Amino acid sequence: DQQVKQNSPSLSVQEGRISILNCDYTNSMFDYFLWYKKYPAEGPTFLISISSIKDKNEDGRFTVFLNKSAKHLSLHIVPSQPGDSAVYFCAASAKGRDDKIIFGKGTRLHILP
Amino acid sequence: GAGVSQTPSNKVTEKGKYVELRCDPISGHTALYWYRQSLGQGPEFLIYFQGTGAADDSGLPNDRFFAVRPEGSVSTLKIQRTERGDSAVYLCASSLSQGGNTEAFFGQGTRLTVV
Secondary structure, three states: OOOEEOOOOEEEEEOOOOEEEEEEEOOOOOOEEEEEEEOOOOOOEEEEEEEOOOOEEEEOOEEEEEEOOOOEEEEEEOOOOHHHOEEEEEEEEOOOOOOOEEEOOOEEEEEEO | OOOOEEEOOEEEEOOOOOEEEEEEOOOOOOEEEEEEEOOOOOOEEEEEEEOOEEEEOOOOOOOOEEEEOOOOOOEEEEEOOOOHHHOEEEEEEEEOOOOOOOOOEEOOOEEEEEO
């Protein structure tokens, strides 16, 4: 039973445009959400996070939006750059409970020149 | 070192053998996680330590898998009687988290291949 779902296995976006990666979750106890980026042969690297008390968090070109009622979050990257090509994992945890971080299957983002 | 270190980076073993995978977390991080990632999948949770104790081992697939963290720092994931289906990248992560909102930092992983 996938608690964190990334329904798009891959996404292609033109360089300079906005990339939008989506994520849905089923566990209403999740209160902390993270996005990780992964290059081949490397471990995932933390990108940005958001607490459930917020609906938006911005860090440079990266913005995460959280819609708790829809149990949906999205990562916006603007403008997209070639180095953004990677696999992006959405993750969630119930910080007030057991802290374990549950990951989605990932979305492979291709930035086209 | 500055980051999470995992050794070996690659391990090839024969079916039925025993393997140990090591994780050196970031100094001072109390939380340590093990994940397994198969091709085309996201990291799959295996076990989580707070200090020396396993706070949650619900992700261990069966009793062939075991992990320890005897001094609250280095952790070893142990797999007995390896099977071809155990082939995957095993990822370790650590964090300062003790209920606060902090992210986990990952090592580069150990690629295990069972032949």
